[in-house]
Amino acid sequence: MQSALALFALAAVSPLSVSAVPATATASSSSALPSATSNVLGLNELAHAAGKNYFGSAVDNTLPEFTDPTYMSIYLNWDQFGQITPANAMKWMYIEPEPGVFNFTLGNQIADLASDYDYVLRGHNGVWYSELPSWVTSTDWNATGLAYAVQRHVNGIVSQYAGRVYAWDVVNEPLNDNGTYREDVFYDTLGASYISLALETARAADPNAKLYINDYNIEYVGTKSTAMQDLITQLQADDVPIDGVGMESHFIVGEVPTTLVENFQAYEALGLEFAITELDIRMELPATEESYEQQKQDYYTVVNACMQVSACVGVTVWDWTDKYSWIPSSFPGYGDACPWDADYQRKPAYDGIAIAFEGQNITA
Numbered sequence: 001m002q003s004a005l006a007l008f009a010l011a012a013v014s015p016l017s018v019s020a021v022p023a024t025a026t027a028s029s030s031s032a033l034p035s036a037t038s039n040v041l042g043l044n045e046l047a048h049a050a051g052k053n054y055f056g057s058a059v060d061n062t063l064p065e066f067t068d069p070t071y072m073s074i075y076l077n078w079d080q081f082g083q084i085t086p087a088n089a090m091k092w093m094y095i096e097p098e099p100g101v102f103n104f105t106l107g108n109q110i111a112d113l114a115s116d117y118d119y120v121l122r123g124h125n126g127v128w129y130s131e132l133p134s135w136v137t138s139t140d141w142n143a144t145g146l147a148y149a150v151q152r153h154v155n156g157i158v159s160q161y162a163g164r165v166y167a168w169d170v171v172n173e174p175l176n177d178n179g180t181y182r183e184d185v186f187y188d189t190l191g192a193s194y195i196s197l198a199l200e201t202a203r204a205a206d207p208n209a210k211l212y213i214n215d216y217n218i219e220y221v222g223t224k225s226t227a228m229q230d231l232i233t234q235l236q237a238d239d240v241p242i243d244g245v246g247m248e249s250h251f252i253v254g255e256v257p258t259t260l261v262e263n264f265q266a267y268e269a270l271g272l273e274f275a276i277t278e279l280d281i282r283m284e285l286p287a288t289e290e291s292y293e294q295q296k297q298d299y300y301t302v303v304n305a306c307m308q309v310s311a312c313v314g315v316t317v318w319d320w321t322d323k324y325s326w327i328p329s330s331f332p333g334y335g336d337a338c339p340w341d342a343d344y345q346r347k348p349a350y351d352g353i354a355i356a357f358e359g360q361n362i363t364a
């Protein structure tokens with residue numbers, strides 16, 4: 001309740017009255033490390049100037065982000081961010097916790113913020129093997145019963161936000177790294193038909209939303225990317241609605257793939273748009289001046305690859321500050337993956353993004 005009230009207070013502020021916190025406002029505990037120098041335009045302004053639709057971030061309102069005034073004062077600055085993805089709020093376990101019983105409380109906070117601040121909203125996600133309520137994973141489904149549950153779920157969430165969502169990650173992470181279909185409750189019960197069922201249901205629920213499949217390790221040339229392209233080609237041949245592919249882009253400093261542009265061009269050739277949907281570039285801790293500089297280069301490489309291919313509509317980071325990043329808990333020993341540090345200081349990585357959107361070359 002407390003958090004809902006605080007959110008309301010923030011959301012009630014007119015967008016024009018929210019001002020950016022100066023880059024130097026907070027003292028950094030990592031003051032020995034370099035910080036960003038680019039200081040003219042914000043990243044979303046730069047993305048727009050470059051012809052992209054947005055630069056944005058995932059936001060997790062299952063964490064105390066919305067009640068963190070510093071977080072919100074920076075995030076609600078359109079110059080910097082013009083797009084929002086709910087990191088968790090629209091996932092199945094939160095939004096349909098009981099069969100056919102939807103709880104839109106957290107999802108509506110995200111969608112209302114998008115409306116109030118004129119942010120592009122990406123819906124995330126429809127059908128995914130993880131973060132499912134136990135009634136989905138523990139039921140001994142037959143095909144008819146699960147197909148009904150998938151349709152009810154996708155129709156429920158997509159129709160709730162119809163007309164407000166730019167793009168939905170309708171199907172999330174359907175493939176294994178070796179290119180086969182991931183064996184989960186959906187595939188095991190329905191085969192690959194759950195993918196077309198979800199996409200067709202989403203199209204009927206919101207004819208204007210772009211319908212995406214989102215996955216990782218498809219950002220570069222390789223077995224999994226080829227399998228994703230084959231899946232897209234098959235859906236197109238079957239007249240199943242599919243508009244875009246989400247390239248998650250959870251990368252490691254110094255190990256960003258070298259075939260991003262070539263791979264992105266292959267998706268463009270399929271007649272689809274695509275987006276960088278979950279970008280972060282983690283490093284081994286503790287960070288050093290060298291790892292910060294390499295991270296700047298790596299962020300540049302990814303955003304520059306988006307710049308090279310016009311079908312790339314925008315870039316979303318999977319949270320923008322290390323304060324709330326999922327990396328340290330999911331990848332022990334790693335962290336500092338975001339363009340802003342945990343004290344809200346902009347890192348050299350920020351400059352890497354800015355330089356790429358500006359169309360400039362970076363000097364390593």
Ligand SMILES: *[C@@H]1O[C@H](CO)[C@@H](O)[C@H](O)[C@H]1NC(C)=O
Nearest residue numbers: 001094097102103104105106
């Ligand atoms: C819906 O979700 C919100 C946010 O998690 C929670 O506070 C509330 O209790 C839920 N409502 C119901 C009826 O379960």
Ligand SMILES: *[C@@H]1O[C@H](CO)[C@@H](O)[C@H](O)[C@H]1NC(C)=O
Nearest residue numbers: 140141142143144145146148
């Ligand atoms: C399939 O499961 C549903 C419940 O999900 C049940 O009502 C129906 O009888 C089952 N059909 C068959 C053929 O077992």
Ligand SMILES: *[C@@H]1O[C@H](CO)[C@@H](O)[C@H](O)[C@H]1NC(C)=O
Nearest residue numbers: 176177178179180181182183
């Ligand atoms: C592909 O990967 C999955 C998941 O790791 C595994 O279960 C499956 O056996 C693999 N298939 C082949 C053909 O290697």
